[in-house]
Amino acid sequence: MIKEKPNPVSDSNRGIILEALRHSQTRAREAENAAKEAYAEKEDLVKVVLRQASELLACRQWIRLLQLENLYYQIKNKKMNDPKLSVCPSKDGKLQKKKMKKGKRRSRRYEDDLGKYAVVFAMGLGLVGAGLLLGWTVGWMLI
Numbered sequence: 001m002i003k004e005k006p007n008p009v010s011d012s013n014r015g016i017i018l019e020a021l022r023h024s025q026t027r028a029r030e031a032e033n034a035a036k037e038a039y040a041e042k043e044d045l046v047k048v049v050l051r052q053a054s055e056l057l058a059c060r061q062w063i064r065l066l067q068l069e070n071l072y073y074q075i076k077n078k079k080m081n082d083p084k085l086s087v088c089p090s091k092d093g094k095l096q097k098k099k100m101k102k103g104k105r106r107s108r109r110y111e112d113d114l115g116k117y118a119v120v121f122a123m124g125l126g127l128v129g130a131g132l133l134l135g136w137t138v139g140w141m142l143i
Contacts, residue, residue: 039140042136
């Protein structure tokens, strides 16, 4: 039986390899902890954004309700001088005065255009949201 002697070069190589493995595992744990922290931060950020968006929507609806209430009281107290003018709250929060048009054709076209724009706007927001979600996901996959 031939007995192998421990090779000092092989022992030093083994030590170097074990040291490199230890550093690699340490870096992997640090990266895993950093990924967990980033995920938790992203979740907190999403919660904050959704909460602010819902608060903004509530404020906008409250403003529109106040505008309609104001319009109701103006009509009730007959403060409108010209019966041909109608006051309608707009999307930007201001009251607009528009003259009533005769005929249904013109108002019908306006309603159709408004519906088209609403659908296009909703689709655009959906595409932007999907793109944002996809970009965010791919970004996290590349990190």
